[in-house]
Amino acid sequence: MTDSLTDRDYRDTLFLPATEFPMRGGLPKREPDWIKRWDELKLYEKLRADAKARGAKPWILHDGPPYANGHIHLGTAMNKIVKDIIVRSHQMTGLDASYLPGWDCHGLPIEWKVEEEFRSKGKTKDDVAPGDFRAACRAYAGKWVDVQKAEFRNLGIEGEWDNPYLTMKFESEASIVGEFLRMAMGGTLVRGAKPIMWSPVERTALAEAEVEYHDRKVPVIWVKFPWAGTHLGDGATFPDWVAEAKGASVVIWTTTPWTIPANQAVSYNREISYSIYEVEAVMSEEELGFAPYAKVGERLIIADKLAQSVMDGAKVSKFRPVIAVDPEGLVSLRHPLAQVSAFFDKPIPMLAGDHVTDDAGTGFVHTAPAHGEDDFNVWIASGRKASDIRDIVNPDGAYQHPELPAALQGLDIIRTSGKKRGEQGKANPEVIKLLAESGNLLARGMTTIRDAHSWRSKAPVIRRATPQWFISMDKPGPNGKTLRENALKAIEDTEFFPAVGRNRLQAMVEGRPDWLISRQRNWGVPITIFVNKDGQPHTATLAAEQAEQLNEAIKAAIAQGGVEAWFDTPAEDFLSPLGLDVGDWDKVTDVLDVWFDSGTTHAFALRERGIIDPETGQADLYMEGSDQHRGWFQSSLLESCATRGIAPYKQVLTHGFIVDAEGKKMSKSIGNTIEPQEIQKQYGIEILRIWTASGDYTEDLRISDEIIKGSVETYRKLRNTVRYLLGALDGWSEAEALPRDEMPSLERWVLHRLAELDGQIRAAYNVYDFKRVMALLINFCGVDLSAVYFDIRKDSLYCDPRFDTQSAWDKDTAVFGNRRRAARTVMAAVLERLLTWLAPVMPFTMEEAFLESHLKDRAESVHLLQFAETPEGWKDDVLAARWAKIFTVRRVVTGALEVERREKRIGASLEAAPKVHIADQALIDAFKGESAADIFITSGAELIHTSNGNGGGFTLDDTDGVVVYPEKADGIKCRRSWKYFDPSTADPAFPDITPRDALTVKAWDKVHG
Structure with missing residues (x-):
């Protein structure tokens, strides 16, 4: 003590905050150490053991499997972070929230990459033995599973990383086969040859979920189908227009000239009015720079509403209507290439169809039932057979038919290899040339259409009728209801976040066609059925007991040897033990749609592991991007409804996609991408987690350097709030705690705010509204605490006498009441809640703070705590x-x-x-x-x-x-x-x-x- 009191330095008598918790997080350097600590601690196992000891109710988020084919990107990182926040928050509300990560290991995404690797070595897929190719695919998928596992773990994602589910594990493949056979035994498996989307580049059928739509420039042609002269009439009575129709042609319009050689009909609509029009004058070659195909005097049959636009396209400057025509009376036409080859010299019937409109085109639709869904439907509706449909396009998307003229043989529709892969092939130009030479090309041009492209190769797809396997949407199943009915009922029983997801999925299921499940590929789970000489599967033709015996033998073989067992095992090994003649059966070698694989994950990832609600047989939540309404959400729904009559989930949550600051989709070609590794290296993954949680991830999330810097500022403020609390609570123990009733009203107000927040934050986490969680906590820390409570109580914390059970301080300073003691009691309550409320979003920083706090003796990790309960009486609205x-x-x-x-x-x-x-x-x-x-x-x-x-x-x-x-x-x-x-x-x-x-x-x- 100094001699002169007036000269005394009082700084030593102040109780300033003291903590080892640094102001800066040093996240890029320290985050890996926290992950290492959790691994050494076996945190995930401890979480499960703790939940079991508490008797906690299981809660299951089922992880939708990403493809094992490349590094993770910002979108997949956001997806996994959202899932981790969900699982952590539900665990901390007292549930047993497990997380089993998984991977989709079959299908085109992987097979396509392996094909590229072989092509780089000068080999095509056909040059590689199927078994070797599948082995390469399995190795490729295994490599990327390991890479992605490490990358996901670096995001701070806690889960069962040592034993994830993989669709390519033998037991998983056997389970997928079991689900398929179970569905087939239910009678909904059918075979058909209707047009489906076909990728010439990948040589396989594609489902809607495997295509995306892009604009592309295509040729457009107007083609004349000459009237054959036959008409409805009894010989005594002729329609008025018959005499005027001699030499007239029906005009069609198409953006797929290559389908003209496959034409087998022309469709019209009975509700549309049609007439014969005569060309009176055409534009001159001098005006156009080319000679128009239309000729003066020729007569064209067109929808009245579209006559002017057709004539404009044909460069006809003057024309006149001749007489109205009933197209039904035309009966049949001649193919425009009939003069080219006898292959085309067959009558072309006129078919009535509601799909024909007079909004654009000519009012007539060129109908090639092998290459269009509407074309196929109107063909079958007319009483004709699918077996009569001409198949002139091979799996490579090229013309192949013994009766086709030499000029067309082998011509490709799109280029399937080389630098110009996906561009127009030779088919369109040659068909247009032949039409012009035959005199039946009325006009040509170019237009832009929005058309289907393969999701993987990015090349256009075609429609092609090939024999395929389908799951019927409208054939009654074992419960007497159709799959569509069961699925729509399941959608009604499911809760959606956001709610609009229900409408989207419902509309898709209401209007979707049968589920095309067969693919003509190598790397996938095989369609494990034998078909008899009538093409019927053993599941429909054998007695139920015998069929089940065969099914069990198939599943056992695949459980032992994987999908290779189906391809490598001779058919007699399966059939002979059951007394079946191998000569009567053919083994199917198509593979299942990869969406079927992922749609069955609930069976082997959840049910067979026992992580499923035993009462409902469902997972609590499926969560993926909004594109999965047509993908995983739907395939899982259909598979589960087909095999069990219920949805595999109780709730469906969808997130949007990541765009740049201007709302543009991220693309490497325009240089606006940001990789998660870049953010981790510069700022730390915690910043990416804060960015994810602070926005409305159910919509598209914007990201940029400036937006990330905003998340850095949020982190700084939250860290400083926690740091201040740690410092203010230096030396705190429960002995200092003061009952609420003895506290000043300001402290009781803070406890009221904690009670309010407890209800609000639990409710927000429960409906996956992290943006509200962050807004509530940022406002609480920045306003209620920093700007108000800390500001007001700073004087008491620093200058009031402190509580000490070992001294006479309390008695000597009782005149001040218990302001400091009450403040520290409240701050201890605030700190506990902030650490747990923020831990799902900021697991690294809250762990660091927890180990510096008075709470560290309660558990080995903050993540082993639950949200603190609010004592009765804290909430005080008055x-x-x-x-x-x-x-x-x-x-x-x-x-x-x-x-x-x-x-x-x-x-x-x-x-x-x-x-x-x-x-x-x-x-x-x-x-x-x-x-x-x-x-x-x-x-x-x-x-x-x-x-x-x-x-x-x-x-x-x-x-x-x-x-x-x-x-x-x-x-x-x-x-x-x-x-x-x-x-x-x-x-x-x-x-x-x-x-x-x-x-x-x-x-x-x-x-x-």
């Missing part, structure tokens, strides 16, 4: 209403003092002693029992009830009746707390500090000597 009034006044005072500081009339708020004129007595009454000066952080304050001020005071436009006069404080400045006080009230032994500070210093001196 008290909150009173403090709302106080804060109304405080806001005006704070605004007035800010002006004073800006104008340099005061340096700090403690230099002021404002007079506050208040019109509403209720606002003044709210301060009863409180120190207005402490609340305002001034050295004095006077509240005056008056209807208005004396003029010139400070006011806020949105707060009537409060006028502040920020006068300067009288007295001297306390050398310990910096408050201004009346020196006449000072303790003679400590004349330079306030009486409160003097008592605190005396108590401090008793302990420290």
Whole structure:
């Protein structure tokens, strides 16, 4: 102690915050260490054991499997982060929330990459033995599973990484086969040859979920189909138009010239009016630069509404209507290439169809039932057979038929290899040339259409009728209902986030065709059926007992040897033990749609592992991107409804996609991509997690350097709040805790806010609304704590005497009540809740803070805690209403003092002693029992009830009746707390500090000597 009290340095007597928790997180360097710690701790296993010990109710988020073919990107990172936040938050609400990651290991995404690897070595897929090719695919998928597993783990994702589910594990492949056979035994498996989307590049059928739509330029042609001269009439009575129709042609319009050689009909609509039109004049070659194909005098049959647009396209400058025509009476036409080859010299029937419109084109539709869904349907509806459909296009997308003219043989529709892969092949130009030479090309041009492209190769797809396997949507199943009916009922019973997801999935299921499940590929789970000579599967033709015996033998073989067992095992090994003649059966070698694989994951990833709700047989949640309404959500729904009659999930949550700051889709070609590894290296994954949680991820999320910097600032503020609490709680123990009823009302208000937040945050986490969680906590930390509570209580924390069970401090300083003790009690409650509420979003930082806190003895990790329960009595709406009034006044005072500081009339708020004129007595009454000066952080304050001020005071436009006069404080400045006080009230032994500070210093001196 110094000789001169007036010269004493009081800094040692202040209780300033002290913590080892650094101001900077150093996330890029430290995050890997936390992951290593969790692995060494076996945190995931401890989470499961803890939940079991608590008797917690299981809660299951089923992980949709990403493809094992390449590094993760920002979209997949966001997906996994959202899932991790969901699982962690549900675990901390007291549930047993497990997380089993998985991978989709079959199908085109992987097979296509392996093909590229072989092509780089100068080999095509056909040059490689099927078994070797499948082995390469399995190795490729295994490599990327390991790579992605490490990348996902680096995101802080906690889960069963040592035993994930893989669709290519033998037991998984056997389970997929079992699900397929179970579905087939239900009678919904059918075989058909209707047009499906076919990728010539990948040489396989594609489902809707495997295509995307892009604009592309294509040729458009108007083609004449000459009337054959046959018509409806009994020989005595002829329609009026017959005499005028001699030499006339029906005109069609198409953007797929290559389908003309496959034409087998022309369709019309009975509701459309048609007429014969005669060309009277055409534009000159001098005007156009080329000679038009239309000829003066020729007669064309067109829909009346479209006559002008057709003539404009044909460069006809003058034409006249001749007579109305009933197209049904035309009966048949001649193929426009009939003169080229006898292959085309067959009658072309006229078919009525509702799909024909007069919105565009000619009012007639060229009909090639092998290459169009509407074409196929109208062909079958007319009573014709699928077996009569001409198949002239091979799996490579090229013409191949023994009767085709030599000029067309082998011509490709699109290029399937080389630098121009996906561009127009030779078929279109040659067909147009032949049409022109035959005299039946009326006009040609170019247009832009939006057409289907393969999701993988990015090349256009064609429609092609080939024998395929389907799951019928409308054939009654074992329960008497169709798959469509079962699926629509399951959708009604499912909860969707956002709710619009129900409408989207429902519309897709209502209108979808049968599920095309066969693919002509190598790397996939085989369609494990034998078909008899009539093409019927063994599941439909054998007796049920015998069929099941065969099914079990197939599943056992695949469980032992994987999918290779189906391809490598001779058919007789399966059939002979059952007394079946191998000569009567053919083994199917197609593979299943990869969406069927992922649609069955609930069976082997959940059911067979016992992680499923035993009451409903469902997972609690499926969560993926909104594109999965046509993908995984739908395939899982259909498979589960077909085999079990229910959806595999109770809830479906969808997220949007990531776009740049301008809302543009991210693309490497335009250079606006941001990789998760870049963010981790520069800022840390915690920043990416905050960005994910702070936006509305159910919509498209924008990202840019500036947006990420905003997340960095959010992190800084939250970290500083936690750091302040850790420092303020230095030396805290439960012995210091003060009961709520003994606390000042400000502390009780904070407890009320915690009670409010507890309900709000639990509710937001429960509906996956992380944006609300973050908004609530950012506002609480920035406003309620930093700007209000910490600001007001800083003086008490630093300057009031501290609680010490080993000293006489409490007794000697009882005059101050329990402000500091109450504040630290409340701060301990705040810290516990902030650490757990933020842990799902910020697992690294909250773990670091937890291990620096008084809570570290409760568990080995913050993630082993649950959200703290709110004690009864904390919520106090009456008290909150009173403090709302106080804060109304405080806001005006704070605004007035800010002006004073800006104008340099005061340096700090403690230099002021404002007079506050208040019109509403209720606002003044709210301060009863409180120190207005402490609340305002001034050295004095006077509240005056008056209807208005004396003029010139400070006011806020949105707060009537409060006028502040920020006068300067009288007295001297306390050398310990910096408050201004009346020196006449000072303790003679400590004349330079306030009486409160003097008592605190005396108590401090008793302990420290």
